[in-house]
Amino acid sequence: MLQLRALSFAYSNRFSLSGIDFTLESGKHLAVIGESGCGKSTLLRLIYGLHDLADGQIFWKNQEVLGPKYHLIPGMSYMKFLAQDFDLMPYTTVAENVGSFLSNTNKAQKNARISTLLETVEMTEFAHEKVKNLSGGQMQRVAIAKVLALEPELLLLDEPFSHIDNFRKNSLRRKLFAYLKTQGISCVFATHDVQDILGFADEVLVLKNGQKVAHDTPSQLFKNPLDFYTASLFGEVNALPSNWFEASANSELRLIYPHQLRVKQDGPIAVEVVAHYFQGTHFLIESRCGDWVVFFKHSESLTSGLQLNLALCIGA
Numbered sequence: 001m002l003q004l005r006a007l008s009f010a011y012s013n014r015f016s017l018s019g020i021d022f023t024l025e026s027g028k029h030l031a032v033i034g035e036s037g038c039g040k041s042t043l044l045r046l047i048y049g050l051h052d053l054a055d056g057q058i059f060w061k062n063q064e065v066l067g068p069k070y071h072l073i074p075g076m077s078y079m080k081f082l083a084q085d086f087d088l089m090p091y092t093t094v095a096e097n098v099g100s101f102l103s104n105t106n107k108a109q110k111n112a113r114i115s116t117l118l119e120t121v122e123m124t125e126f127a128h129e130k131v132k133n134l135s136g137g138q139m140q141r142v143a144i145a146k147v148l149a150l151e152p153e154l155l156l157l158d159e160p161f162s163h164i165d166n167f168r169k170n171s172l173r174r175k176l177f178a179y180l181k182t183q184g185i186s187c188v189f190a191t192h193d194v195q196d197i198l199g200f201a202d203e204v205l206v207l208k209n210g211q212k213v214a215h216d217t218p219s220q221l222f223k224n225p226l227d228f229y230t231a232s233l234f235g236e237v238n239a240l241p242s243n244w245f246e247a248s249a250n251s252e253l254r255l256i257y258p259h260q261l262r263v264k265q266d267g268p269i270a271v272e273v274v275a276h277y278f279q280g281t282h283f284l285i286e287s288r289c290g291d292w293v294v295f296f297k298h299s300e301s302l303t304s305g306l307q308l309n310l311a312l313c314i315g316a
C-alpha cells in the first residue's frame with residue numbers, strides 16, 4: 001500500500017506541491033493528471049525518494065520513503081521510476097540494456113526473462129540493435145522493459161507513451177498494463193492521454209497548481225466532474241447555463257460533454273453552426289448560441305451558418 005500524508009514540496013522557496021494525501025492499495029494503478037506544470041512529474045520523483053519533502057510523509061507497506069538527506073544513492077530499491085529521459089546505454093544493444101539489472105548466474109533464465117520483456121513491449125526483432133540507432137518511440141519501449149526487469153513492487157511512469165506512434169500505442173499499453181496486473185505490480189503514472197486514464201487506471205488523482213483537486217475512479221470523475229478544469233482533462237466540454245435545460249434551475253453553469261447534445265427539431269437550445277471538425281467516427285461541431293460557444297457531436301458535417309436546435313440526451 002502506498003500512503004502520502006499531507007505531502008508538501010518547494011523549489012527555491014516556492015511551493016510546487018502542497019497538502020497532497022492519498023492511499024493506493026497494492027496492485028492498483030493510479031493515473032496522475034493535470035495541466036502542464038501542475039506537479040505531476042515532481043510528485044513521482046518525491047514518491048521515488050529523489051527529493052526531500054518540505055513537509056509530510058510517504059510510506060510504502062509501512063516503510064517510510066526518505067530522500068537524499070537519508071540515502072547516499074536516492075531512490076528506493078523496491079520501486080522503479082521511468083522518467084522522460086529514459087536513462088539508456090546508447091552503445092549497447094537493446095537486449096543488453098534490458099538485461100543490465102539482471103544476474104548473470106543463470107544465463108538461460110536471464111535470456112528468457114529478456115525475451116519475455118521484449119515481447120511485452122513489442123521489441124523482440126530489435127534485440128541485437130544498438131540503442132543509438134533506435135527512434136524515440138523505440139527507446140521509450142526499451143526503457144519500459146528495462147524498469148520492469150527487476151519486478152518492482154511499485155512502478156512510476158512519467159508520460160510512458162508520449163514518444164510512441166498511435167498505431168502501436170494501443171497494443172503496447174494493453175500489453176503493459178495487463179502484464180502489471182498479472183504480476184501484481186502497483187503503478188502510478190503521469191499522463192495527458194485520456195485513453196490511458198479511462199482504459200487502464202483504477203483511480204485518478206487530479207492536480208492543479210500543485211494541489212489535489214480530486215481523487216476518484218475514472219468513471220466517477222468522467223460522469224460527475226467536480227469542475228470545468230477536471231472535465232476538460234477528459235476532452236472538449238461545454239459549461240452552459242443550467243436554465244437552458246431546466247426552467248426551474250438556478251443561474252449556475254452545467255458541464256455538458258459534446259456527446260450529450262443531439263440535434264432535435266424542438267430542442268431548447270437554438271444554435272448557429274460555426275465550423276465542423278472530422279473526428280473519424282463523427283464530426284465535432286462548433287456552434288454559437290448568442291455569446292455562448294457550444295460543441296456537440298454529429299454523424300455528418302454541417303454547413304457554417306446553419307441554424308438548428310439542440311437537446312440534452314439523457315443518459316449519454
